[in-house]
Amino acid sequence: MTDLTLAIQVHNLCFGFPKGGAILQSCSLEVPKGEFWMLLGTNGSGKSTLLRLLAGLLTAEAGEIEILPPVGFVFQNPDHQLVMPTVGADVAFGLVQEKLSTLETRQRVEEALSAVNLMAFQRRPIYALSGGQKQRVAIAGAIARHCEVLLLDEPTALLDPDSQLDLVTQVQKLVASRGLTALWVTHRLEELDYCDGAFLLENGQVVDKGDPQRLRERLMQMEVPEL
Template sequence: MSEFAIEIENLNFGWNLQTPVLQSCSLNVPRGELWMLLGNNGCGKSTLLRLLAGLLTPESGKLTTDKPLGFVFQNPDHQLVMPTVAADIAFGLVEEKLNLSQVQYRVREALTAVNLLELERRPIYALSGGQKQRIAIAGAIARHCQVLLLDEPTALLDPDTQIELVILVQKLVKERGITALWVTHRLEELNYADGYFLLKQGQVVSQGKPAELFESLWQ
Protein backbone atom coordinates (compact mmCIF):
# COMPACT_ATOMS: atom_id res chain seq x y z
CA MET A 1 0.00 0.00 0.00
CA SER A 2 1.34 3.42 -0.97
CA GLU A 3 2.19 6.00 1.71
CA PHE A 4 0.36 8.60 -0.37
CA ALA A 5 -3.40 9.27 -0.30
CA ILE A 6 -3.19 11.41 -3.47
CA GLU A 7 -0.88 10.52 -6.36
CA ILE A 8 -0.66 12.54 -9.58
CA GLU A 9 1.79 11.71 -12.36
CA ASN A 10 2.32 13.67 -15.59
CA LEU A 11 -1.23 14.98 -15.62
CA ASN A 12 -2.29 17.01 -18.65
CA PHE A 13 -5.50 18.99 -19.14
CA GLY A 14 -6.62 21.91 -21.28
CA TRP A 15 -9.90 23.47 -22.33
CA ASN A 16 -8.67 23.23 -25.92
CA LEU A 17 -5.37 22.77 -27.78
CA GLN A 18 -4.60 26.47 -27.56
CA THR A 19 -5.13 26.82 -23.80
CA PRO A 20 -3.35 24.10 -21.79
CA VAL A 21 -4.04 24.37 -18.04
CA LEU A 22 -2.01 21.52 -16.54
CA GLN A 23 1.17 20.29 -18.22
CA SER A 24 2.97 17.18 -16.96
CA CYS A 25 1.79 17.99 -13.44
CA SER A 26 2.99 15.59 -10.73
CA LEU A 27 2.56 15.59 -6.95
CA ASN A 28 2.02 13.20 -4.03
CA VAL A 29 0.23 14.01 -0.77
CA PRO A 30 1.25 11.82 2.20
CA ARG A 31 -1.58 10.02 3.94
CA GLY A 32 -2.86 11.74 7.10
CA GLU A 33 -1.38 15.17 6.34
CA LEU A 34 -2.63 18.65 5.38
CA TRP A 35 -0.89 20.14 2.32
CA MET A 36 -1.48 23.54 0.75
CA LEU A 37 -1.62 24.23 -2.99
CA LEU A 38 -0.32 27.68 -3.90
CA GLY A 39 -0.02 29.65 -7.13
CA ASN A 40 -1.22 32.69 -9.05
CA ASN A 41 -4.71 32.92 -10.49
CA GLY A 42 -5.04 30.81 -13.61
CA CYS A 43 -2.17 28.44 -12.79
CA GLY A 44 -4.49 25.42 -12.56
CA LYS A 45 -5.13 24.97 -8.80
CA SER A 46 -8.92 24.69 -8.92
CA THR A 47 -8.76 22.67 -12.12
CA LEU A 48 -6.46 20.18 -10.41
CA LEU A 49 -8.91 19.73 -7.54
CA ARG A 50 -11.78 19.19 -9.96
CA LEU A 51 -9.79 16.54 -11.80
CA LEU A 52 -9.11 14.77 -8.51
CA ALA A 53 -12.81 14.92 -7.65
CA GLY A 54 -13.80 13.44 -11.01
CA LEU A 55 -15.62 16.60 -12.07
CA LEU A 56 -13.26 16.88 -15.07
CA THR A 57 -11.48 14.24 -17.17
CA PRO A 58 -7.73 14.54 -17.81
CA GLU A 59 -6.33 14.33 -21.33
CA SER A 60 -3.49 12.09 -20.16
CA GLY A 61 -1.53 11.12 -17.09
CA LYS A 62 -2.35 9.20 -13.97
CA LEU A 63 -4.17 10.16 -10.76
CA THR A 64 -5.32 8.08 -7.81
CA THR A 65 -6.85 9.02 -4.46
CA ASP A 66 -8.07 7.24 -1.37
CA LYS A 67 -11.86 6.98 -1.23
CA PRO A 68 -14.35 8.26 -0.25
CA LEU A 69 -13.44 11.81 -1.22
CA GLY A 70 -15.03 15.08 -0.11
CA PHE A 71 -14.92 18.48 -1.84
CA VAL A 72 -15.41 21.85 -0.13
CA PHE A 73 -16.10 24.73 -2.52
CA GLN A 74 -15.02 28.35 -2.11
CA ASN A 75 -18.68 29.37 -1.77
CA PRO A 76 -20.65 26.93 0.44
CA ASP A 77 -23.93 28.16 -1.04
CA HIS A 78 -22.96 26.20 -4.16
CA GLN A 79 -23.08 22.89 -2.30
CA LEU A 80 -25.52 23.17 0.62
CA VAL A 81 -28.83 22.19 -0.95
CA MET A 82 -31.24 21.20 1.84
CA PRO A 83 -33.22 23.55 4.13
CA THR A 84 -31.67 22.55 7.49
CA VAL A 85 -28.24 21.56 8.77
CA ALA A 86 -29.13 17.97 9.65
CA ALA A 87 -31.06 17.43 6.41
CA ASP A 88 -28.14 18.66 4.32
CA ILE A 89 -25.65 16.32 5.95
CA ALA A 90 -28.10 13.42 5.80
CA PHE A 91 -28.67 14.07 2.08
CA GLY A 92 -25.06 13.12 1.39
CA LEU A 93 -25.64 9.71 2.97
CA VAL A 94 -28.51 8.64 0.70
CA GLU A 95 -26.39 6.33 -1.47
CA GLU A 96 -25.17 4.38 1.57
CA LYS A 97 -28.71 3.10 2.28
CA LEU A 98 -28.39 3.46 6.05
CA ASN A 99 -31.34 3.13 8.41
CA LEU A 100 -32.68 6.18 10.26
CA SER A 101 -30.74 5.61 13.49
CA GLN A 102 -27.48 5.13 11.55
CA VAL A 103 -28.06 8.37 9.63
CA GLN A 104 -28.83 10.26 12.84
CA TYR A 105 -25.66 8.91 14.45
CA ARG A 106 -23.49 9.89 11.45
CA VAL A 107 -25.01 13.39 11.34
CA ARG A 108 -24.46 14.04 15.05
CA GLU A 109 -20.98 12.53 14.97
CA ALA A 110 -20.02 14.86 12.10
CA LEU A 111 -21.55 17.95 13.72
CA THR A 112 -19.71 17.17 16.96
CA ALA A 113 -16.46 16.93 15.00
CA VAL A 114 -16.91 20.49 13.66
CA ASN A 115 -18.27 21.84 16.99
CA LEU A 116 -21.75 22.63 15.64
CA LEU A 117 -23.99 19.98 17.21
CA GLU A 118 -26.24 22.67 18.70
CA LEU A 119 -27.10 23.84 15.16
CA GLU A 120 -28.52 20.49 14.05
CA ARG A 121 -31.99 21.93 13.38
CA ARG A 122 -30.86 25.37 12.24
CA PRO A 123 -31.99 26.54 8.76
CA ILE A 124 -29.08 26.83 6.34
CA TYR A 125 -30.01 30.42 5.48
CA ALA A 126 -29.52 31.43 9.14
CA LEU A 127 -25.86 30.32 9.26
CA SER A 128 -22.80 32.54 8.97
CA GLY A 129 -20.27 31.94 6.19
CA GLY A 130 -17.90 30.18 8.57
CA GLN A 131 -20.66 27.94 9.90
CA LYS A 132 -21.67 27.01 6.35
CA GLN A 133 -18.11 25.93 5.55
CA ARG A 134 -18.07 23.81 8.70
CA ILE A 135 -21.31 22.17 7.60
CA ALA A 136 -19.78 21.43 4.19
CA ILE A 137 -16.85 19.79 5.98
CA ALA A 138 -19.25 17.93 8.29
CA GLY A 139 -20.91 16.45 5.21
CA ALA A 140 -17.57 14.90 4.23
CA ILE A 141 -16.96 13.69 7.80
CA ALA A 142 -20.39 12.02 7.89
CA ARG A 143 -19.52 10.06 4.74
CA HIS A 144 -16.24 9.00 6.40
CA CYS A 145 -14.22 10.61 3.60
CA GLN A 146 -10.54 9.72 3.60
CA VAL A 147 -9.51 12.65 1.39
CA LEU A 148 -10.73 16.23 1.70
CA LEU A 149 -10.24 18.72 -1.13
CA LEU A 150 -10.75 22.38 -0.18
CA ASP A 151 -10.84 25.07 -2.88
CA GLU A 152 -10.02 28.37 -1.14
CA PRO A 153 -12.54 27.65 1.64
CA THR A 154 -11.63 30.84 3.55
CA ALA A 155 -11.88 33.25 0.59
CA LEU A 156 -15.24 34.67 1.69
CA LEU A 157 -14.58 34.68 5.46
CA ASP A 158 -13.32 37.34 7.85
CA PRO A 159 -9.74 36.98 9.17
CA ASP A 160 -10.64 35.43 12.54
CA THR A 161 -12.97 32.89 10.96
CA GLN A 162 -10.33 32.05 8.34
CA ILE A 163 -7.88 30.93 11.01
CA GLU A 164 -10.57 29.08 12.96
CA LEU A 165 -11.40 27.04 9.87
CA VAL A 166 -7.83 26.06 9.02
CA ILE A 167 -7.20 25.10 12.67
CA LEU A 168 -10.34 22.93 12.56
CA VAL A 169 -9.20 21.12 9.40
CA GLN A 170 -5.71 20.63 10.86
CA LYS A 171 -7.34 19.07 13.95
CA LEU A 172 -9.56 16.77 11.88
CA VAL A 173 -6.59 15.64 9.81
CA LYS A 174 -4.58 14.72 12.90
CA GLU A 175 -7.38 13.19 14.95
CA ARG A 176 -9.18 11.27 12.20
CA GLY A 177 -6.30 10.41 9.86
CA ILE A 178 -7.84 12.33 6.97
CA THR A 179 -5.67 13.63 4.12
CA ALA A 180 -6.39 17.20 2.99
CA LEU A 181 -5.31 19.26 -0.03
CA TRP A 182 -6.17 22.94 0.50
CA VAL A 183 -5.96 25.66 -2.19
CA THR A 184 -5.04 29.05 -0.76
CA HIS A 185 -3.59 32.48 -1.55
CA ARG A 186 -2.97 33.26 2.14
CA LEU A 187 0.56 32.54 3.33
CA GLU A 188 -0.52 32.73 6.98
CA GLU A 189 -2.57 29.56 6.48
CA LEU A 190 0.66 27.71 5.68
CA ASN A 191 1.53 27.84 9.38
CA TYR A 192 -0.99 25.03 9.94
CA ALA A 193 0.09 22.81 7.04
CA ASP A 194 2.45 19.85 6.87
CA GLY A 195 3.67 20.86 3.42
CA TYR A 196 3.03 22.91 0.30
CA PHE A 197 3.06 22.68 -3.49
CA LEU A 198 3.68 25.77 -5.63
CA LEU A 199 1.98 25.57 -9.01
CA LYS A 200 3.13 27.71 -11.93
CA GLN A 201 1.79 27.46 -15.48
CA GLY A 202 0.28 24.06 -14.76
CA GLN A 203 3.33 22.46 -13.16
CA VAL A 204 4.59 21.99 -9.62
CA VAL A 205 7.75 24.11 -9.48
CA SER A 206 8.42 23.87 -5.76
CA GLN A 207 7.33 21.77 -2.79
CA GLY A 208 8.38 21.09 0.78
CA LYS A 209 7.81 22.23 4.35
CA PRO A 210 6.20 25.65 4.90
CA ALA A 211 9.22 26.79 6.95
CA GLU A 212 11.41 26.25 3.90
CA LEU A 213 9.17 28.45 1.78
CA PHE A 214 9.11 31.21 4.39
CA GLU A 215 12.90 31.04 4.65
CA SER A 216 13.30 31.40 0.88
CA LEU A 217 10.94 34.41 0.81
CA TRP A 218 13.07 36.26 3.35
CA GLN A 219 16.38 35.59 1.60
Protein backbone atom coordinates in the same frame (compact mmCIF):
# COMPACT_ATOMS: atom_id res chain seq x y z
CA MET B 1 2.92 1.44 -8.89
CA THR B 2 0.66 2.27 -5.95
CA ASP B 3 2.39 3.46 -2.77
CA LEU B 4 0.22 2.56 0.23
CA THR B 5 1.71 5.39 2.30
CA LEU B 6 0.23 7.98 -0.07
CA ALA B 7 -3.35 9.25 -0.19
CA ILE B 8 -2.96 11.21 -3.45
CA GLN B 9 -0.68 10.35 -6.38
CA VAL B 10 -0.65 12.43 -9.55
CA HIS B 11 1.72 11.65 -12.41
CA ASN B 12 2.22 13.69 -15.60
CA LEU B 13 -1.32 15.10 -15.55
CA CYS B 14 -2.35 17.20 -18.56
CA PHE B 15 -5.52 19.22 -19.02
CA GLY B 16 -6.72 22.13 -21.12
CA PHE B 17 -9.99 23.72 -22.17
CA PRO B 18 -10.82 23.68 -25.91
CA LYS B 19 -10.36 27.42 -26.41
CA GLY B 20 -8.29 28.20 -23.34
CA GLY B 21 -5.04 26.39 -24.04
CA ALA B 22 -3.18 24.08 -21.67
CA ILE B 23 -3.89 24.52 -17.96
CA LEU B 24 -1.88 21.62 -16.56
CA GLN B 25 1.23 20.28 -18.26
CA SER B 26 2.87 17.09 -16.95
CA CYS B 27 1.81 17.96 -13.41
CA SER B 28 2.92 15.54 -10.68
CA LEU B 29 2.55 15.49 -6.88
CA GLU B 30 2.17 13.11 -3.96
CA VAL B 31 0.38 13.70 -0.65
CA PRO B 32 1.13 11.33 2.27
CA LYS B 33 -1.74 9.72 4.15
CA GLY B 34 -2.95 11.54 7.23
CA GLU B 35 -1.28 14.85 6.40
CA PHE B 36 -2.48 18.39 5.68
CA TRP B 37 -0.93 19.93 2.55
CA MET B 38 -1.59 23.22 0.79
CA LEU B 39 -1.43 24.16 -2.87
CA LEU B 40 -0.06 27.58 -3.79
CA GLY B 41 0.31 29.45 -7.05
CA THR B 42 -0.49 32.64 -8.91
CA ASN B 43 -3.91 33.20 -10.45
CA GLY B 44 -4.27 30.99 -13.51
CA SER B 45 -1.57 28.53 -12.44
CA GLY B 46 -4.07 25.64 -12.39
CA LYS B 47 -4.73 25.17 -8.67
CA SER B 48 -8.53 24.91 -8.81
CA THR B 49 -8.41 22.89 -12.04
CA LEU B 50 -6.09 20.36 -10.41
CA LEU B 51 -8.39 20.05 -7.42
CA ARG B 52 -11.42 19.46 -9.67
CA LEU B 53 -9.53 16.76 -11.55
CA LEU B 54 -8.72 15.05 -8.24
CA ALA B 55 -12.39 15.21 -7.26
CA GLY B 56 -13.52 13.73 -10.56
CA LEU B 57 -15.35 16.90 -11.59
CA LEU B 58 -13.13 17.17 -14.69
CA THR B 59 -11.44 14.50 -16.82
CA ALA B 60 -7.73 14.66 -17.60
CA GLU B 61 -6.43 14.49 -21.16
CA ALA B 62 -3.40 12.46 -20.10
CA GLY B 63 -1.61 11.28 -16.98
CA GLU B 64 -2.61 9.27 -13.93
CA ILE B 65 -4.50 10.02 -10.72
CA GLU B 66 -4.68 7.67 -7.74
CA ILE B 67 -6.64 8.92 -4.74
CA LEU B 68 -8.11 7.14 -1.74
CA PRO B 69 -11.92 7.05 -1.87
CA PRO B 70 -14.25 8.38 -0.76
CA VAL B 71 -13.25 11.96 -1.55
CA GLY B 72 -14.89 15.09 -0.13
CA PHE B 73 -14.81 18.46 -1.88
CA VAL B 74 -15.36 21.88 -0.30
CA PHE B 75 -16.04 24.76 -2.69
CA GLN B 76 -14.87 28.34 -2.24
CA ASN B 77 -18.49 29.43 -1.90
CA PRO B 78 -20.45 27.06 0.38
CA ASP B 79 -23.75 28.25 -1.09
CA HIS B 80 -22.79 26.27 -4.21
CA GLN B 81 -23.01 22.95 -2.36
CA LEU B 82 -25.40 23.27 0.59
CA VAL B 83 -28.77 22.26 -0.79
CA MET B 84 -31.04 21.39 2.14
CA PRO B 85 -32.92 23.79 4.44
CA THR B 86 -31.29 22.82 7.75
CA VAL B 87 -27.82 21.82 8.92
CA GLY B 88 -28.72 18.26 9.88
CA ALA B 89 -30.71 17.64 6.71
CA ASP B 90 -27.83 18.85 4.55
CA VAL B 91 -25.30 16.54 6.19
CA ALA B 92 -27.75 13.64 5.91
CA PHE B 93 -28.38 14.39 2.23
CA GLY B 94 -24.94 13.13 1.27
CA LEU B 95 -25.71 9.75 2.83
CA VAL B 96 -28.77 8.95 0.71
CA GLN B 97 -26.91 6.69 -1.72
CA GLU B 98 -25.50 4.59 1.12
CA LYS B 99 -29.01 3.34 2.00
CA LEU B 100 -28.42 3.48 5.75
CA SER B 101 -31.11 2.95 8.37
CA THR B 102 -32.62 6.00 10.03
CA LEU B 103 -30.62 5.27 13.19
CA GLU B 104 -27.34 4.87 11.27
CA THR B 105 -27.95 8.10 9.40
CA ARG B 106 -28.68 9.98 12.61
CA GLN B 107 -25.51 8.60 14.22
CA ARG B 108 -23.38 9.59 11.23
CA VAL B 109 -24.84 13.12 11.18
CA GLU B 110 -24.35 13.63 14.91
CA GLU B 111 -20.78 12.29 14.78
CA ALA B 112 -19.91 14.60 11.88
CA LEU B 113 -21.46 17.71 13.40
CA SER B 114 -19.75 16.99 16.71
CA ALA B 115 -16.41 16.74 14.90
CA VAL B 116 -16.77 20.29 13.54
CA ASN B 117 -18.30 21.70 16.75
CA LEU B 118 -21.76 22.24 15.25
CA MET B 119 -23.78 19.70 17.22
CA ALA B 120 -26.00 22.44 18.66
CA PHE B 121 -26.76 23.68 15.12
CA GLN B 122 -28.41 20.50 13.82
CA ARG B 123 -31.84 22.14 13.37
CA ARG B 124 -30.49 25.57 12.42
CA PRO B 125 -31.57 26.88 8.99
CA ILE B 126 -28.70 27.09 6.52
CA TYR B 127 -29.55 30.69 5.67
CA ALA B 128 -28.98 31.69 9.32
CA LEU B 129 -25.35 30.50 9.34
CA SER B 130 -22.22 32.56 8.89
CA GLY B 131 -19.88 31.80 6.00
CA GLY B 132 -17.47 29.95 8.27
CA GLN B 133 -20.27 27.85 9.75
CA LYS B 134 -21.47 26.95 6.27
CA GLN B 135 -17.98 25.75 5.35
CA ARG B 136 -17.92 23.60 8.47
CA VAL B 137 -21.27 22.08 7.44
CA ALA B 138 -19.72 21.21 4.07
CA ILE B 139 -16.80 19.55 5.87
CA ALA B 140 -19.24 17.70 8.14
CA GLY B 141 -20.89 16.28 5.03
CA ALA B 142 -17.55 14.77 4.00
CA ILE B 143 -16.92 13.39 7.48
CA ALA B 144 -20.38 11.79 7.57
CA ARG B 145 -19.52 9.91 4.37
CA HIS B 146 -16.28 8.73 6.03
CA CYS B 147 -14.16 10.42 3.38
CA GLU B 148 -10.47 9.54 3.37
CA VAL B 149 -9.43 12.66 1.46
CA LEU B 150 -10.72 16.20 1.83
CA LEU B 151 -10.14 18.67 -1.02
CA LEU B 152 -10.72 22.35 -0.22
CA ASP B 153 -10.70 25.03 -2.91
CA GLU B 154 -9.81 28.36 -1.24
CA PRO B 155 -12.39 27.70 1.51
CA THR B 156 -11.51 30.91 3.41
CA ALA B 157 -11.62 33.28 0.42
CA LEU B 158 -15.02 34.71 1.39
CA LEU B 159 -14.52 34.65 5.16
CA ASP B 160 -13.58 37.30 7.70
CA PRO B 161 -10.20 36.90 9.50
CA ASP B 162 -11.66 35.23 12.61
CA SER B 163 -13.62 32.72 10.53
CA GLN B 164 -10.55 32.05 8.37
CA LEU B 165 -8.50 31.11 11.42
CA ASP B 166 -11.31 29.00 12.86
CA LEU B 167 -11.69 26.98 9.67
CA VAL B 168 -8.02 26.26 9.03
CA THR B 169 -7.44 25.20 12.64
CA GLN B 170 -10.57 23.03 12.46
CA VAL B 171 -9.20 21.16 9.44
CA GLN B 172 -5.80 20.85 11.10
CA LYS B 173 -7.44 19.23 14.14
CA LEU B 174 -9.52 16.87 11.99
CA VAL B 175 -6.42 15.67 10.15
CA ALA B 176 -4.65 15.04 13.46
CA SER B 177 -7.57 13.40 15.27
CA ARG B 178 -9.29 11.43 12.50
CA GLY B 179 -6.46 10.53 10.13
CA LEU B 180 -7.95 12.48 7.24
CA THR B 181 -5.75 13.64 4.39
CA ALA B 182 -6.39 17.24 3.30
CA LEU B 183 -5.27 19.23 0.26
CA TRP B 184 -6.17 22.93 0.60
CA VAL B 185 -5.83 25.55 -2.16
CA THR B 186 -4.91 28.94 -0.71
CA HIS B 187 -3.61 32.39 -1.56
CA ARG B 188 -3.19 33.40 2.09
CA LEU B 189 0.41 32.93 3.25
CA GLU B 190 -0.57 33.00 6.94
CA GLU B 191 -2.47 29.73 6.46
CA LEU B 192 0.83 27.96 5.81
CA ASP B 193 1.39 27.98 9.59
CA TYR B 194 -1.13 25.15 9.93
CA CYS B 195 -0.15 22.60 7.28
CA ASP B 196 2.43 19.81 7.08
CA GLY B 197 3.69 20.70 3.64
CA ALA B 198 2.95 22.71 0.52
CA PHE B 199 3.23 22.64 -3.26
CA LEU B 200 3.96 25.61 -5.51
CA LEU B 201 2.20 25.40 -8.87
CA GLU B 202 3.31 27.56 -11.79
CA ASN B 203 2.32 27.29 -15.45
CA GLY B 204 0.53 24.02 -14.81
CA GLN B 205 3.41 22.25 -13.07
CA VAL B 206 4.60 21.72 -9.50
CA VAL B 207 7.86 23.70 -9.39
CA ASP B 208 8.58 23.39 -5.66
CA LYS B 209 7.33 21.41 -2.67
CA GLY B 210 8.07 20.70 0.96
CA ASP B 211 8.41 22.81 4.09
CA PRO B 212 5.61 25.40 4.14
CA GLN B 213 7.71 28.05 5.86
CA ARG B 214 10.46 27.76 3.26
CA LEU B 215 7.90 28.18 0.51
CA ARG B 216 6.38 31.16 2.28
CA GLU B 217 9.81 32.82 2.47
CA ARG B 218 10.38 32.11 -1.22
CA LEU B 219 7.08 33.68 -2.14
CA MET B 220 7.67 36.71 0.04
CA GLN B 221 11.05 37.23 -1.60
CA MET B 222 9.35 37.15 -4.99
CA GLU B 223 7.22 40.07 -3.74
CA VAL B 224 4.09 38.72 -5.32
CA PRO B 225 1.23 40.90 -4.02
CA GLU B 226 -1.46 38.23 -4.45
CA LEU B 227 -1.13 34.52 -5.11
